[in-house]
Amino acid sequence: MNGAEYIIQFLEKKGVDLVFGYPGGAVLALYDALGRSSIKHILTRHEQGAIHGADGYARVTGKTGVCFATSGPGATNLITGIANAYLDSAPILVITGQVGVDSIGRDSFQEADIVGITMPIVKHNYLVKSLYDLPAVLEEAWNVAQRGRPGPVLIDVPKNVFAGVADFPEAVFTPPNRKIPLKNSLEKQIERAVAALREAQKPLILAGGGVVASGAEDLLAEFRKHTKIPVVNTLMGKGAVPEELGGSLGMVGMHGKPAANLALSGCDVLLALGVRFSDRVTGNPQNFLPATCIIHVDIDPAELSKNVHTEIPVVSDVQKFLTLLLSRLKEEGFKPRYGPWLAQVDAWVKQYPLHFETGDLLKPQQIINEVAKQVTGAPVVVTDVGQHQMFVAQFFPVQGKRNFITSGGLGTMGFGLPAAMGAAFGRPGEQVVLFTGDGGFQMTVQELAVMAQYQLPVKAFIINNSCLGMVRQWQELFFKEHYAHSLFSCGPDFVKLAEAYGVKGLRLAQPAELAGTIREALQHSGPVVVDCLVDQGENVLPIIPPGGQPNEMLGRWRGEAHVSRIS
Amino acid sequence: MAAHTLSVLVENRPGVLTRISGLISRRAFNIESIAAGYTEESNMTRITIVVNGNDQEIEQVTNQLAKLVDVIKIVNLTKVDSLDRELVLIKVKALPEKRSDIVDIVDIFRARIVDVNRETMVIELSGDQDKIDALCEVLKDHGIVEIVRTGKIVISRGPLPAKEL
Numbered sequence: 001m002n003g004a005e006y007i008i009q010f011l012e013k014k015g016v017d018l019v020f021g022y023p024g025g026a027v028l029a030l031y032d033a034l035g036r037s038s039i040k041h042i043l044t045r046h047e048q049g050a051i052h053g054a055d056g057y058a059r060v061t062g063k064t065g066v067c068f069a070t071s072g073p074g075a076t077n078l079i080t081g082i083a084n085a086y087l088d089s090a091p092i093l094v095i096t097g098q099v100g101v102d103s104i105g106r107d108s109f110q111e112a113d114i115v116g117i118t119m120p121i122v123k124h125n126y127l128v129k130s131l132y133d134l135p136a137v138l139e140e141a142w143n144v145a146q147r148g149r150p151g152p153v154l155i156d157v158p159k160n161v162f163a164g165v166a167d168f169p170e171a172v173f174t175p176p177n178r179k180i181p182l183k184n185s186l187e188k189q190i191e192r193a194v195a196a197l198r199e200a201q202k203p204l205i206l207a208g209g210g211v212v213a214s215g216a217e218d219l220l221a222e223f224r225k226h227t228k229i230p231v232v233n234t235l236m237g238k239g240a241v242p243e244e245l246g247g248s249l250g251m252v253g254m255h256g257k258p259a260a261n262l263a264l265s266g267c268d269v270l271l272a273l274g275v276r277f278s279d280r281v282t283g284n285p286q287n288f289l290p291a292t293c294i295i296h297v298d299i300d301p302a303e304l305s306k307n308v309h310t311e312i313p314v315v316s317d318v319q320k321f322l323t324l325l326l327s328r329l330k331e332e333g334f335k336p337r338y339g340p341w342l343a344q345v346d347a348w349v350k351q352y353p354l355h356f357e358t359g360d361l362l363k364p365q366q367i368i369n370e371v372a373k374q375v376t377g378a379p380v381v382v383t384d385v386g387q388h389q390m391f392v393a394q395f396f397p398v399q400g401k402r403n404f405i406t407s408g409g410l411g412t413m414g415f416g417l418p419a420a421m422g423a424a425f426g427r428p429g430e431q432v433v434l435f436t437g438d439g440g441f442q443m444t445v446q447e448l449a450v451m452a453q454y455q456l457p458v459k460a461f462i463i464n465n466s467c468l469g470m471v472r473q474w475q476e477l478f479f480k481e482h483y484a485h486s487l488f489s490c491g492p493d494f495v496k497l498a499e500a501y502g503v504k505g506l507r508l509a510q511p512a513e514l515a516g517t518i519r520e521a522l523q524h525s526g527p528v529v530v531d532c533l534v535d536q537g538e539n540v541l542p543i544i545p546p547g548g549q550p551n552e553m554l555g556r557w558r559g560e561a562h563v564s565r566i567s
Numbered sequence: 568m569a570a571h572t573l574s575v576l577v578e579n580r581p582g583v584l585t586r587i588s589g590l591i592s593r594r595a596f597n598i599e600s601i602a603a604g605y606t607e608e609s610n611m612t613r614i615t616i617v618v619n620g621n622d623q624e625i626e627q628v629t630n631q632l633a634k635l636v637d638v639i640k641i642v643n644l645t646k647v648d649s650l651d652r653e654l655v656l657i658k659v660k661a662l663p664e665k666r667s668d669i670v671d672i673v674d675i676f677r678a679r680i681v682d683v684n685r686e687t688m689v690i691e692l693s694g695d696q697d698k699i700d701a702l703c704e705v706l707k708d709h710g711i712v713e714i715v716r717t718g719k720i721v722i723s724r725g726p727l728p729a730k731e732l
Contacts, residue, residue, distance in 0.1 A: 119586060120593050124636040127581070144636055179633040179640050302630035305623060 003131050004033040004162040007095065010138045012037060016066050018057065018425055020050040024070025025110060026097025029162035034068075042425060042454075045446035047074050049418040051081025052444070055090045056422025059405050060380055062215065064091040064145050065422065071097045072110030075156070076117065080412055082152050083121040087409025088236065089213060091150035093141060100160040101129055115156050123151035131164040135171035143173045149300040150213060180301070182315060189314040190324050193295045194332070196269050196312060200293075202341040203229045204267035206252065209236030209408070210274010210298060216319040217241070217401055220273070223326050228336040230345050232260040234275050235393055239381075239404035243397040249349065253281040254544050255390040258352035258553060258566060261544070263345050265289065265551035272296045274318045277307040278409070284547045297321045352566065354394055355556060361535035362511055364388055364463045368395045370518050371433060371461060378403055379431040380423045384416030384440035387469035390540040392435050414443030417460065421447050424456040431457055431522075438464040438491055445497065451527040452502035459521050460529045462494055465536045473539045487536075498529035508532040542566070570599060571625045572651065572721050574729045575614040575632060576606070576639040583637045587614055590635065596620060596628050600653075600718035611639060613729075615720045642729045644721045651721040654693045656681075657703065660710035661688040669709060676702050687712055 001009070007030065011019070020042045023031045034041055044050040047069045054065030069075050075096040085092045099108040115127045124144050126137045137155060145153040197203060211220055217240050224231060224241070231241045231248045241248040250257035252264045264270070270292050275281070277296075282288040285307045296303075296310035297318055304313035314321060356365045368391055378400030383389040385407050398404040405423055407415040420434040441462050451458055463469075471486040498505030504524055508517040508531065521528045541563065542555030553566045577583045584603055591598055599617040606613045618628060629641050661669050661683070669688060673680055678692035692702055696719065703714060723729060 115582070116585070119582075119589055123634075129581075140636070176636075176639075179638055180629060300634070302627065302634055304630075306627055309623070 001168065002029065002033070002163055002165045003134055003157065004029040006134055006168050007138065007157070007162075008033040008037045008039065010135075011039060011066060014142055016064075018042065019066045019068055020044055020053040020057070020422065021068030022047045022050055022070065022074060023068075024074045024097065026071035026099060026159045027068060027074075027162070029159070030068060030095070030097065030157070042450060044418065044421075045449050046444065047077035048081055048414065049421070049444055049447040049450070051078045051092070051094070052084070052412075052415050052418035053422035053425070053447075054092050055081060055085045055415075056382065056405055056419030057426040058085075058090045058092055058422075059419075060402050060423045060426040062402060063426075064093055064142070066093050066095070069094070069096050070110065071099055071114075071159075072112045074110075075114040076112055079118065079121070080410075080414075082118055082154065084407055084410040084412045084415060085152040086121045086123070088407065089150050089209060090152070091145040092152040093145050094152060094154040096154060096156050097162070098127065098156045098158040101158045102160075104158065114154065118154050121152070122154050125154040125156065127156045127158075128161050129158065131161050131166045132169065134161065135168050139171040139173045143175070147175065182301075184313075186314065186316055186321070186324070189312055190321070190328055192312045193271070193314070193325060194328050196293050196295060197227070197271075197329070198334075200269035201338070202267045202344075203227075203269040203271065203338065204263050205229050205231040206264070206270055206272040206275055207231055207233045207237040207240040207248065208273060208275030209234065210318050211237055211240040212402060213274065214299070214318040215401075216273070216322055219319055219322045219326070223322050226326060226329065226336075227334070228338060228342065229271070230263060230342065232256075232263055234278070234281055234408075235406060236408045237275065238393055238406075239398040239401070242399055249345065251393045252550060253278075254283075255394065255540050255542065256544075256550070257354060257394060258542055258555065259345065259348040261542075261550040261553055262348045262352070262566075265549060266344070267292055270294045272310070273322075274298060276303050279307070282308060283544060283549055283552075287549060289550075352557065356538070358511065359535075360511070362508065362514070362533060363538055364391045364465075364532075364534050365395050366511065366514060367461060367463065367508070367518070367532050367534070368392055368435065370514050371459075371522070372396045374515070374518055374522055375431065375433060377431070379433045380405065380427060382406070382416055382420040382423055382432060382434045384434075384436035385411045385413045386437045386440060387465075387473065387538075387540050388435050388437050388463035391463070394540075413437075413440035416440055417444050418447045420458045420460065421450055421456060424458050425454075431459070434458055434460040436460060436462055437469060438462055438466065438488065438494070439468045441494070442492070448498060448501035448503050448527070448529070455526040457525065458527045459524075460527070461521075462529065462531050463534055464491075464494065464531055465534050465538070466491055467536055469536075469538075470540070472536070476539070477543070478545075494529060494531035504528045506530045568619050568621060569645075570617050570619055571643060571645045572719065573616045573618065573625075573629065573632070574642045574644050574721060575616060576641070576730055577612050577614060578637040578639060579605075579610045579612050580637050583612065584614065586635055586637060587616070587632065590631055591616070591618065591628060594628060594631055596624065602718035602720050604720075607728075615718070617719055640730050642732050644723060644729070647723045647732060648725065649721050649723045651695055651719050652693050653696055653699055653719050654691070654717045655699045655703070656715045657690045657692075657706060658687050658712040658714075659690060659706045660686060660712060662686065665709060669706070672702070672705055678702060
């Protein structure tokens with residue numbers, strides 16, 4: 001058996017049935033073995049499409065996504081996608097080809113030091129210089145990608161290692177012990193959390209991506225039923241708690257919902273579950289909720305006190321923590337008595353609904369609302385990055401588990417289309433709704449070919465404002481309306497572009513066509529691209545100016561003509 | 568801001584020093600000194616790093632380092648009763664008429680002369696940083712040609728090795 005065959009056999013044993021990738025000189029042996037295996041390969045049209053596809057697949061399934069690319073440019077084309085998966089903690093195993101061991105370091109054809117290049121953006125990476133190291137490296141890499149806080153792992157395999165023949169030894173993975181003793185035991189921190197909740201008058205749960213990663217959605221629902229504590233979520237935590245009446249108050253942060261941000265700034269105990277206190281949530285971390293007792297639960301000890309000082313740091317998987325906390329609260333007969341606080345939160349929800357004006361031009365929010373109204377069941381919702389992403393976060397009530405896929409940490413334009421493709425492969429038979437912008441869509445548009453080839457049920461809505469909306473908005477608000485290089489003076493006909501790839505194309509240009517065109521798109525069984533022409537001047541509101549606190553939102557409140565600070 | 572000495576035990580794998588130093592610099596911490604070498608275990612390397620920061624920053628850098636797959640254990644030896652040493656080699660101008668002065672200085676510091684030629688001498692000294700700084704200062708008057716320092720290495724007092732602290 002050669003190295004390539006061993007790798008494919010390893011992946012089969014781990015239950016991998018799908019790989020995204022792009023072949024090339026250094027991985028010919030790997031593809032030769034892949035082509036003779038049971039594993040399905042999705043040939044994307046760019047390596048970036050492959051890595052985002054594996055990312056989308058990993059996020060909707062909870063399984064590890066696998067991605068192949070060749071040496072040099074093949075490998076370097078993956079970088080944005082690896083960084084994206086790293087910041088959003090998506091488990092991905094990347095296998096890249098490398099020039100032969102004897103050619104390394106000689107600036108050989110298609111040689112790039114991908115291990116050196118990706119070191120800061122992977123959980124771990126390997127250059128396999130000896131054939132006999134393959135079993136141990138694969139076993140460790142597979143485990144590292146999934147264990148604890150998930151993330152991307154890259155294995156760089158020289159051409160001669162793929163081709164070399166050997167009797168491979170059996171490899172066993174031994175999980176490492178904790179390298180730094182915990183200052184406080186989990187039991188002790190649970191007791192402190194119980195005490196804090198006992199004293200709390202105005203508690204709040206902040207649900208982050210860690211709730212999704214640990215599969216704690218149901219447990220969190222039970223915890224809420226028992227404690228009645230209101231919930232807000234981060235962008236990555238969207239969908240962890242259903243967004244319906246009595247569910248999550250919505251997203252917090254720079255473009256968060258008013259009631260959610262007011263609850264965040266008004267709470268006295270914050271139970272932060274699987275969040276990393278990103279600057280989009282905290283503004284200036286030094287002034288973030290100075291009077292609030294924060295219980296910060298994260299599986300990654302390095303997240304505790306990284307950005308925000310917390311009173312009760314807890315190193316734990318969210319699911320394990322909630323199980324223990326809930327049984328402890330039940331044991332002592334905990335009775336919620338947060339009546340006045342819940343009334344206050346309800347008042348905020350009623351007083352500050354999200355608000356936008358309608359008129360002759362279509363608004364992005366109208367399209368998102370109408371799609372949400374018309375979809376049946378709980379579709380997977382995928383976004384690209386920018387204004388439309390924030391509008392979806394604000395307006396689309398995501399239902400079900402692992403159904404919201406977005407580039408949160410890195411903010412990668414071009415993520416949407418290939419991630420939606422990956423999501424469709426991960427959840428066959430389910431509907432996938434993609435919202436994207438005319439900017440981001442053009443960055444990875446080539447993956448329409450894969451959509452057409454497999455007739456993926458992806459409904460792509462391009463919120464087309466003929467500009468880079470978020471850039472334009474910041475230029476309007478913070479650079480005196482100097483729209484330097486953010487407005488597209490020329491764009492493609494997206495309907496014709498879709499049709500050129502063999503994908504159904506529709507155009508939505510008038511408010512009157514809203515319901516009909518969206519119905520037509522959703523009823524079509526295969527992929528659809530809907531070019532939605534919207535008001536270029538629409539801004540995402542509310543907005544907390546950079547460095548501001550959660551309650552310092554600027555918005556256009558009901559009945560007001562101008563943007564003003566919430567009072 | 569205080570200097571903290573971290574003893575980082577790592578797997579002897581290629582690129583491990585790059586992983587450690589790269590992580591520290593990209594998380595915006597400054598390395599004051601770094602010294603690496605083999606240990607009592609053939610597959611383990613010990614890296615002694617001196618970094619500046621307050622307690623919270625040091626905790627953060629320690630937690631980040633601990634996430635690296637190749638890291639076996641990290642001990643903050645600043646908080647442990649321990650011995651620290653650094654080795655220096657100094658090439659100093661030593662014309663015949665100045666040699667006896669330099670020999671006196673070397674005696675006082677309990678340093679050693681390890682090489683002599685017509686114009687210069689090489690002096691070796693091990694000790695803590697202050698002692699080495701002091702010798703360098705005194706030799707300045709004679710004209711230092713070059714200085715090579717190893718960076719600090721640290722070992723705890725008492726019977727236990729760092730990996731068991």
